[in-house]
Amino acid sequence: ALTANLALVPVADKLNASNRVLTDEQRAVIRKHPERSVQALKEANITSPLILKIIAQHHEQADGSGYPHGLSGTEIRGEAEILALAERYVAMITKRAYRKRMNITEARKLIASLADGKFRPAIPRALLSLLTDYPPGTLVRLTNNEVAVIVRRPHRHRGPFAKAIIGPRGNRYSGTFERDCSLLDFNIVDVEQPEVMPSMDFGLLWGFH
Structure with a gap:
């Protein structure tokens, strides 16, 4: 490819x-x-x-x-x-x-x-x-109003996993926080599509060092 x-x-x-x-x-x-x-x-x-x-x-x-x-x-x-x-x-x-x-x-x-x-x-x-409905790399908004990046597909009976990069008030996290999107607080409510994508540390997101 x-x-x-x-x-x-x-x-x-x-x-x-x-x-x-x-x-x-x-x-x-x-x-x-x-x-x-x-x-x-x-x-x-x-x-x-x-x-x-x-x-x-x-x-x-x-x-x-x-x-x-x-x-x-x-x-x-x-x-x-x-x-x-x-x-x-x-x-x-x-x-x-x-x-x-x-x-x-x-x-x-x-x-x-x-x-x-x-x-x-x-x-x-x-x-x-x-x-899947939310491929890895997709930017999503969660129930708690965080913005996160999908990093893993659904597995068995669990939803996709994401890493939150922006807090509920729009503040940028200094790191990332893993979210299980099958949990009520972290359900996906919408796909984010900003005109300018936020900068991301891809090594941190995907676990590469």
């Missing part, structure tokens, strides 16, 4: 910041980026046939309308479809110059509608199951 768009790196910021219709030249760059990313990986001595095939196919679509080769159905590896849908989900929840980002609920509904021939039906269902 981190290497599939290598060929777009030089132009990605410009494309994402543009609110104009893409030019033919820009569309050509986009359509060629799977093959160019594969070539860049080969030049870096990454030669795994599986990885290269997944990247080469990650914009093909089950109905044959994708690119660069118009593959369809089982010609496309399932892993490539998974990568394509994960990439689409990230795009949905990311702000662009030409549109607002979707919230998690909106993005989930759109993913659920994608079992329409563009993807084999099992792929969207699998991603929705993995994401």
Whole structure:
């Protein structure tokens, strides 16, 4: 996933910041980026046939309308479809110059509608199951009015776990406090979607040192 768009790196910021219709030249760059990313990986001595095939196919679509080769159905590896849908989900929840980002609920509904021939039906269902209603990384407001980041998915009969980063009065915590969102005081009441995300210590959130 981190290497599939290598060929777009030089132009990605410009494309994402543009609110104009893409030019033919820009569309050509986009359509060629799977093959160019594969070539860049080969030049870096990454030669795994599986990885290269997944990247080469990650914009093909089950109905044959994708690119660069118009593959369809089982010609496309399932892993490539998974990568394509994960990439689409990230795009949905990311702000662009030409549109607002979707919230998690909106993005989930759109993913659920994608079992329409563009993807084999099992792929969207699998991603929705993995994401859950509040995927890790989601900013949420709790019953006690804290703002927290989801850090673990639900497990068995317990709700997702979160780490509170902002107190009920809007004060920023110097550290983080773990919250079990299945407990009444820490139930999730809404998804937070601020224009500017608060700064976060990701090492502290995810437990990396």
